[in-house]
Amino acid sequence: MKKQAWQTALADLITDPQELWQLLDLDKELLAGAIEATKQFPLKAPRNFVTRMQKGNAQDPLLLQVLPHGLELNQVPGYSNDPLAEIDVNPVPGLLHKYQGRVLVTLTSACAVHCRYCFRRHFPYTDNNPGSRGWEKIMAYIEADTSISEVILSGGDPLTVNDRVLHAFSAALANISHLKRLRIHSRLPVVLPERITDEFVGWLRALQLETVIVIHANHPNEINDAVRSAILKLRHADIMLLNQSVLLKSVNDNVAVLKELSESLFAIGVLPYYLHVLDKVDGAAHFDISRDRAKQLAEELRKQLPGYLVPRLVCEEAGAESKHDV
Numbered sequence: 001m002k003k004q005a006w007q008t009a010l011a012d013l014i015t016d017p018q019e020l021w022q023l024l025d026l027d028k029e030l031l032a033g034a035i036e037a038t039k040q041f042p043l044k045a046p047r048n049f050v051t052r053m054q055k056g057n058a059q060d061p062l063l064l065q066v067l068p069h070g071l072e073l074n075q076v077p078g079y080s081n082d083p084l085a086e087i088d089v090n091p092v093p094g095l096l097h098k099y100q101g102r103v104l105v106t107l108t109s110a111c112a113v114h115c116r117y118c119f120r121r122h123f124p125y126t127d128n129n130p131g132s133r134g135w136e137k138i139m140a141y142i143e144a145d146t147s148i149s150e151v152i153l154s155g156g157d158p159l160t161v162n163d164r165v166l167h168a169f170s171a172a173l174a175n176i177s178h179l180k181r182l183r184i185h186s187r188l189p190v191v192l193p194e195r196i197t198d199e200f201v202g203w204l205r206a207l208q209l210e211t212v213i214v215i216h217a218n219h220p221n222e223i224n225d226a227v228r229s230a231i232l233k234l235r236h237a238d239i240m241l242l243n244q245s246v247l248l249k250s251v252n253d254n255v256a257v258l259k260e261l262s263e264s265l266f267a268i269g270v271l272p273y274y275l276h277v278l279d280k281v282d283g284a285a286h287f288d289i290s291r292d293r294a295k296q297l298a299e300e301l302r303k304q305l306p307g308y309l310v311p312r313l314v315c316e317e318a319g320a321e322s323k324h325d326v
Protein backbone atom coordinates (compact mmCIF):
# COMPACT_ATOMS: atom_id res chain seq x y z
CA MET A 1 0.00 0.00 0.00
CA LYS A 2 1.19 3.51 -0.73
CA LYS A 3 2.64 5.29 2.28
CA GLN A 4 0.74 8.26 3.56
CA ALA A 5 2.58 11.57 4.00
CA TRP A 6 2.80 11.12 7.76
CA GLN A 7 4.33 7.68 7.35
CA THR A 8 6.93 9.11 5.02
CA ALA A 9 7.72 11.82 7.58
CA LEU A 10 7.94 9.17 10.30
CA ALA A 11 10.36 7.14 8.21
CA ASP A 12 12.46 10.23 7.55
CA LEU A 13 13.21 11.44 11.09
CA ILE A 14 16.51 13.08 11.91
CA THR A 15 18.48 10.36 13.68
CA ASP A 16 22.08 11.31 12.91
CA PRO A 17 23.56 13.87 15.32
CA GLN A 18 25.83 15.15 12.55
CA GLU A 19 22.83 16.08 10.46
CA LEU A 20 21.15 17.89 13.35
CA TRP A 21 24.38 19.76 14.04
CA GLN A 22 24.62 20.81 10.41
CA LEU A 23 20.99 21.83 10.03
CA LEU A 24 21.08 23.98 13.14
CA ASP A 25 24.67 25.13 12.89
CA LEU A 26 25.57 23.89 16.37
CA ASP A 27 28.83 24.03 18.27
CA LYS A 28 30.96 21.03 17.22
CA GLU A 29 32.35 20.69 20.73
CA LEU A 30 29.14 19.07 21.92
CA LEU A 31 29.01 16.51 19.13
CA ALA A 32 31.24 13.78 20.59
CA GLY A 33 29.21 13.64 23.83
CA ALA A 34 26.00 13.60 21.82
CA ILE A 35 27.15 10.64 19.77
CA GLU A 36 27.99 8.75 22.99
CA ALA A 37 24.56 9.59 24.46
CA THR A 38 22.74 8.26 21.39
CA LYS A 39 24.23 4.83 22.05
CA GLN A 40 21.98 4.64 25.13
CA PHE A 41 18.96 6.36 23.64
CA PRO A 42 19.00 7.19 19.92
CA LEU A 43 18.32 10.63 18.53
CA LYS A 44 14.90 11.00 16.90
CA ALA A 45 13.42 14.29 15.77
CA PRO A 46 10.78 14.96 13.11
CA ARG A 47 11.87 17.45 10.45
CA ASN A 48 8.86 19.71 10.87
CA PHE A 49 9.58 19.95 14.59
CA VAL A 50 13.19 20.91 13.90
CA THR A 51 12.08 23.76 11.60
CA ARG A 52 10.57 25.39 14.70
CA MET A 53 14.02 25.67 16.30
CA GLN A 54 16.29 28.67 16.02
CA LYS A 55 19.48 28.13 14.05
CA GLY A 56 22.74 28.53 15.94
CA ASN A 57 21.01 28.52 19.32
CA ALA A 58 22.14 25.54 21.38
CA GLN A 59 19.78 26.72 24.13
CA ASP A 60 16.67 26.65 21.94
CA PRO A 61 13.88 25.27 24.18
CA LEU A 62 12.68 22.81 21.54
CA LEU A 63 16.17 21.67 20.69
CA LEU A 64 17.03 21.02 24.34
CA GLN A 65 14.20 18.48 24.52
CA VAL A 66 15.69 16.29 21.79
CA LEU A 67 19.40 17.12 21.96
CA PRO A 68 21.53 14.15 23.04
CA HIS A 69 24.07 15.37 25.55
CA GLY A 70 27.23 13.93 27.08
CA LEU A 71 25.79 14.84 30.50
CA GLU A 72 23.27 12.01 30.12
CA LEU A 73 26.04 9.51 30.73
CA ASN A 74 26.74 10.78 34.25
CA GLN A 75 25.48 8.54 37.02
CA VAL A 76 23.60 10.73 39.48
CA PRO A 77 22.54 9.46 42.92
CA GLY A 78 18.77 9.12 43.24
CA TYR A 79 18.28 8.41 39.53
CA SER A 80 17.44 4.95 38.19
CA ASN A 81 16.39 2.98 35.13
CA ASP A 82 12.79 2.40 36.21
CA PRO A 83 11.99 5.23 38.65
CA LEU A 84 8.29 4.40 38.77
CA ALA A 85 8.75 0.65 39.28
CA GLU A 86 6.41 0.09 36.33
CA ILE A 87 7.67 -3.41 35.92
CA ASP A 88 5.69 -4.27 39.09
CA VAL A 89 2.33 -3.12 37.73
CA ASN A 90 2.55 -4.89 34.41
CA PRO A 91 0.13 -7.85 34.74
CA VAL A 92 0.14 -8.74 31.05
CA PRO A 93 2.59 -7.61 28.37
CA GLY A 94 1.60 -4.20 27.02
CA LEU A 95 -0.74 -3.31 29.89
CA LEU A 96 -0.09 -1.28 33.05
CA HIS A 97 -2.73 -1.26 35.75
CA LYS A 98 -1.66 1.20 38.38
CA TYR A 99 -4.75 3.26 39.21
CA GLN A 100 -8.39 2.39 39.86
CA GLY A 101 -10.69 2.34 36.88
CA ARG A 102 -8.12 2.94 34.19
CA VAL A 103 -5.48 0.88 32.46
CA LEU A 104 -2.68 2.02 30.24
CA VAL A 105 -1.97 0.06 27.08
CA THR A 106 1.20 0.39 25.00
CA LEU A 107 0.49 -0.63 21.42
CA THR A 108 4.02 0.11 20.37
CA SER A 109 7.41 1.05 21.72
CA ALA A 110 8.04 3.52 18.92
CA CYS A 111 7.89 7.28 19.24
CA ALA A 112 8.29 9.93 16.57
CA VAL A 113 10.58 11.90 18.82
CA HIS A 114 12.96 10.88 21.56
CA CYS A 115 12.50 13.26 24.45
CA ARG A 116 15.72 13.10 26.40
CA TYR A 117 13.88 13.41 29.73
CA CYS A 118 11.50 10.55 28.99
CA PHE A 119 10.88 8.36 32.02
CA ARG A 120 10.37 5.37 29.76
CA ARG A 121 13.75 5.74 28.06
CA HIS A 122 14.96 2.50 29.65
CA PHE A 123 11.70 0.57 29.73
CA PRO A 124 12.16 -2.95 28.31
CA TYR A 125 9.63 -2.42 25.57
CA THR A 126 11.08 -5.06 23.36
CA ASP A 127 9.97 -7.65 25.92
CA ASN A 128 6.72 -5.82 26.43
CA ASN A 129 5.37 -5.40 22.97
CA PRO A 130 2.03 -7.13 22.87
CA GLY A 131 1.83 -7.60 19.09
CA SER A 132 -1.65 -8.44 17.88
CA ARG A 133 -1.57 -11.89 19.51
CA GLY A 134 -0.92 -10.29 22.87
CA TRP A 135 -4.13 -8.30 22.46
CA GLU A 136 -6.17 -11.33 23.39
CA LYS A 137 -4.62 -11.28 26.84
CA ILE A 138 -5.09 -7.54 27.16
CA MET A 139 -8.74 -7.76 26.14
CA ALA A 140 -9.32 -10.70 28.48
CA TYR A 141 -7.78 -8.75 31.37
CA ILE A 142 -9.97 -5.68 30.74
CA GLU A 143 -13.07 -7.77 30.20
CA ALA A 144 -12.56 -9.63 33.48
CA ASP A 145 -12.32 -6.44 35.56
CA THR A 146 -15.59 -4.52 35.42
CA SER A 147 -14.08 -1.69 37.49
CA ILE A 148 -12.10 -0.59 34.41
CA SER A 149 -13.98 2.15 32.58
CA GLU A 150 -11.16 3.80 30.67
CA VAL A 151 -8.41 2.54 28.41
CA ILE A 152 -5.46 4.84 27.87
CA LEU A 153 -3.30 4.33 24.82
CA SER A 154 0.12 5.54 25.70
CA GLY A 155 3.79 5.41 24.89
CA GLY A 156 5.68 4.61 23.00
CA ASP A 157 3.43 6.84 20.97
CA PRO A 158 0.19 5.05 20.03
CA LEU A 159 -0.32 7.25 16.98
CA THR A 160 2.83 5.93 15.34
CA VAL A 161 0.82 2.79 14.55
CA ASN A 162 -1.26 2.85 11.40
CA ASP A 163 -5.00 3.33 11.14
CA ARG A 164 -5.59 -0.34 10.38
CA VAL A 165 -4.11 -1.33 13.74
CA LEU A 166 -6.10 1.36 15.54
CA HIS A 167 -9.28 0.12 13.87
CA ALA A 168 -8.59 -3.46 14.90
CA PHE A 169 -7.80 -2.44 18.46
CA SER A 170 -10.91 -0.32 18.90
CA ALA A 171 -13.04 -3.02 17.31
CA ALA A 172 -11.80 -5.44 19.98
CA LEU A 173 -12.52 -2.90 22.72
CA ALA A 174 -16.04 -2.38 21.42
CA ASN A 175 -17.01 -5.79 22.76
CA ILE A 176 -16.33 -4.77 26.34
CA SER A 177 -19.50 -3.22 27.65
CA HIS A 178 -18.16 -1.69 30.87
CA LEU A 179 -15.76 0.61 29.00
CA LYS A 180 -16.80 4.25 28.73
CA ARG A 181 -13.76 6.08 27.50
CA LEU A 182 -10.75 5.84 25.29
CA ARG A 183 -7.93 8.21 26.07
CA ILE A 184 -4.97 8.69 23.75
CA HIS A 185 -1.72 10.14 25.02
CA SER A 186 0.28 11.27 22.03
CA ARG A 187 2.97 13.73 21.11
CA LEU A 188 2.27 13.37 17.40
CA PRO A 189 -0.32 16.16 17.03
CA VAL A 190 2.51 18.46 18.15
CA VAL A 191 5.70 16.95 16.72
CA LEU A 192 4.27 15.31 13.58
CA PRO A 193 0.93 17.01 12.92
CA GLU A 194 0.73 15.37 9.48
CA ARG A 195 -0.54 12.33 11.42
CA ILE A 196 -3.96 13.92 11.89
CA THR A 197 -5.39 12.88 8.53
CA ASP A 198 -9.02 12.77 7.46
CA GLU A 199 -8.92 8.97 7.71
CA PHE A 200 -7.70 9.15 11.29
CA VAL A 201 -10.36 11.69 12.20
CA GLY A 202 -12.91 9.43 10.53
CA TRP A 203 -11.85 6.61 12.85
CA LEU A 204 -12.24 8.88 15.88
CA ARG A 205 -15.69 9.99 14.80
CA ALA A 206 -16.85 6.43 14.40
CA LEU A 207 -15.72 5.33 17.86
CA GLN A 208 -18.45 4.27 20.21
CA LEU A 209 -16.47 5.50 23.23
CA GLU A 210 -16.08 8.97 24.68
CA THR A 211 -12.70 10.11 23.49
CA VAL A 212 -10.02 12.28 25.03
CA ILE A 213 -6.70 13.11 23.43
CA VAL A 214 -3.94 14.33 25.70
CA ILE A 215 -1.21 16.02 23.69
CA HIS A 216 2.23 16.86 25.01
CA ALA A 217 3.71 20.30 24.47
CA ASN A 218 6.24 21.90 26.78
CA HIS A 219 6.84 25.27 25.17
CA PRO A 220 4.68 27.73 23.20
CA ASN A 221 7.14 27.64 20.26
CA GLU A 222 5.98 24.10 19.61
CA ILE A 223 2.62 25.36 18.38
CA ASN A 224 2.90 26.37 14.74
CA ASP A 225 0.32 26.56 11.95
CA ALA A 226 0.55 22.86 11.16
CA VAL A 227 -0.22 22.02 14.79
CA ARG A 228 -3.05 24.53 14.82
CA SER A 229 -4.76 22.93 11.84
CA ALA A 230 -4.26 19.39 13.16
CA ILE A 231 -5.90 20.37 16.45
CA LEU A 232 -8.72 22.12 14.63
CA LYS A 233 -9.51 18.89 12.78
CA LEU A 234 -9.67 17.02 16.07
CA ARG A 235 -11.97 19.63 17.55
CA HIS A 236 -14.30 19.28 14.60
CA ALA A 237 -14.55 15.60 15.50
CA ASP A 238 -15.80 16.60 18.97
CA ILE A 239 -12.72 15.29 20.72
CA MET A 240 -11.87 16.60 24.18
CA LEU A 241 -8.31 17.95 24.07
CA LEU A 242 -5.94 18.30 26.99
CA ASN A 243 -2.22 18.93 27.27
CA GLN A 244 0.41 17.59 29.58
CA SER A 245 3.86 19.05 30.00
CA VAL A 246 6.97 18.22 31.91
CA LEU A 247 8.69 20.94 33.89
CA LEU A 248 12.19 21.09 32.43
CA LYS A 249 15.18 23.18 33.35
CA SER A 250 16.04 25.78 30.69
CA VAL A 251 13.01 24.73 28.60
CA ASN A 252 10.00 25.97 30.54
CA ASP A 253 11.06 26.65 34.15
CA ASN A 254 9.86 30.19 33.79
CA VAL A 255 6.49 31.81 34.58
CA ALA A 256 6.28 33.83 31.37
CA VAL A 257 6.86 30.73 29.24
CA LEU A 258 4.37 28.59 31.16
CA LYS A 259 1.79 31.33 30.97
CA GLU A 260 2.26 31.76 27.25
CA LEU A 261 2.04 27.99 26.81
CA SER A 262 -1.34 27.83 28.56
CA GLU A 263 -2.64 30.77 26.57
CA SER A 264 -1.40 29.40 23.25
CA LEU A 265 -2.99 26.06 24.01
CA PHE A 266 -6.29 27.66 24.92
CA ALA A 267 -6.22 29.65 21.71
CA ILE A 268 -6.32 26.39 19.74
CA GLY A 269 -8.89 24.76 22.04
CA VAL A 270 -6.67 22.68 24.32
CA LEU A 271 -6.84 22.85 28.11
CA PRO A 272 -3.78 22.35 30.31
CA TYR A 273 -4.06 19.14 32.33
CA TYR A 274 -0.86 18.15 34.10
CA LEU A 275 2.50 19.76 34.60
CA HIS A 276 4.72 16.88 35.66
CA VAL A 277 7.83 17.27 37.70
CA LEU A 278 10.67 15.31 36.20
CA ASP A 279 10.85 11.61 36.98
CA LYS A 280 14.28 10.69 38.21
CA VAL A 281 15.36 8.56 35.31
CA ASP A 282 19.04 7.98 34.54
CA GLY A 283 20.26 10.42 31.94
CA ALA A 284 17.77 13.20 32.70
CA ALA A 285 19.33 14.84 35.77
CA HIS A 286 20.36 17.91 33.79
CA PHE A 287 16.65 18.79 33.38
CA ASP A 288 15.90 18.77 37.09
CA ILE A 289 14.75 21.78 39.08
CA SER A 290 14.09 21.82 42.81
CA ARG A 291 10.66 21.05 44.24
CA ASP A 292 10.62 24.46 45.88
CA ARG A 293 11.20 26.19 42.59
CA ALA A 294 8.48 24.06 40.95
CA LYS A 295 6.00 25.04 43.66
CA GLN A 296 6.93 28.69 43.34
CA LEU A 297 6.27 28.57 39.60
CA ALA A 298 2.89 26.91 40.10
CA GLU A 299 1.93 29.46 42.73
CA GLU A 300 2.86 32.33 40.43
CA LEU A 301 0.85 30.77 37.58
CA ARG A 302 -2.22 30.57 39.82
CA LYS A 303 -1.89 34.31 40.44
CA GLN A 304 -1.49 35.23 36.81
CA LEU A 305 -3.98 32.93 35.07
CA PRO A 306 -7.63 31.98 35.40
CA GLY A 307 -8.01 28.66 37.19
CA TYR A 308 -8.86 26.73 34.04
CA LEU A 309 -5.53 27.65 32.46
CA VAL A 310 -3.42 26.39 35.35
CA PRO A 311 -2.18 22.82 34.91
CA ARG A 312 -1.95 20.67 38.02
CA LEU A 313 1.62 20.33 39.18
CA VAL A 314 2.01 16.62 39.86
CA CYS A 315 4.60 13.99 40.52
CA GLU A 316 4.50 10.24 40.28
CA GLU A 317 5.59 7.96 42.99
CA ALA A 318 6.10 4.24 42.71
CA GLY A 319 3.28 2.41 44.47
CA ALA A 320 1.03 5.49 44.91
CA GLU A 321 -2.66 5.25 44.05
CA SER A 322 -2.69 8.37 41.89
CA LYS A 323 -0.43 11.10 40.69
CA HIS A 324 0.24 13.48 43.57
CA ASP A 325 0.02 17.22 43.88
CA VAL A 326 3.46 18.61 44.59
Ligand SMILES: *Cc1c(COP(=O)(O)O)cnc(C)c1O
Nearest residue numbers: 096097098099102103104152323
Ligand atom coordinates in the same frame (compact mmCIF):
# COMPACT_ATOMS: atom_id res chain seq x y z
C1 LIG B 1 -0.57 8.58 34.46
C2 LIG B 1 -1.11 7.23 34.38
C3 LIG B 1 -2.49 7.03 34.26
C4 LIG B 1 -3.47 8.16 34.14
O1 LIG B 1 -3.60 8.91 35.30
P1 LIG B 1 -4.65 10.10 35.31
O2 LIG B 1 -4.43 10.75 36.63
O3 LIG B 1 -5.99 9.50 35.14
O4 LIG B 1 -4.31 10.99 34.16
C5 LIG B 1 -2.96 5.74 34.24
N1 LIG B 1 -2.13 4.68 34.33
C6 LIG B 1 -0.80 4.84 34.44
C7 LIG B 1 0.06 3.64 34.55
C8 LIG B 1 -0.25 6.12 34.46
O5 LIG B 1 1.07 6.27 34.55
Ligand code: SF4
Nearest residue numbers: 111114115118155187
Ligand atom coordinates in the same frame (compact mmCIF):
# COMPACT_ATOMS: atom_id res chain seq x y z
S1 SF4 C 1 6.94 11.01 22.98
FE1 SF4 C 1 6.40 10.49 25.12
S2 SF4 C 1 6.96 8.31 25.35
FE2 SF4 C 1 7.99 9.09 23.48
S3 SF4 C 1 10.03 9.75 24.14
FE3 SF4 C 1 8.69 11.56 24.26
S4 SF4 C 1 7.92 11.60 26.36
FE4 SF4 C 1 8.74 9.54 25.97
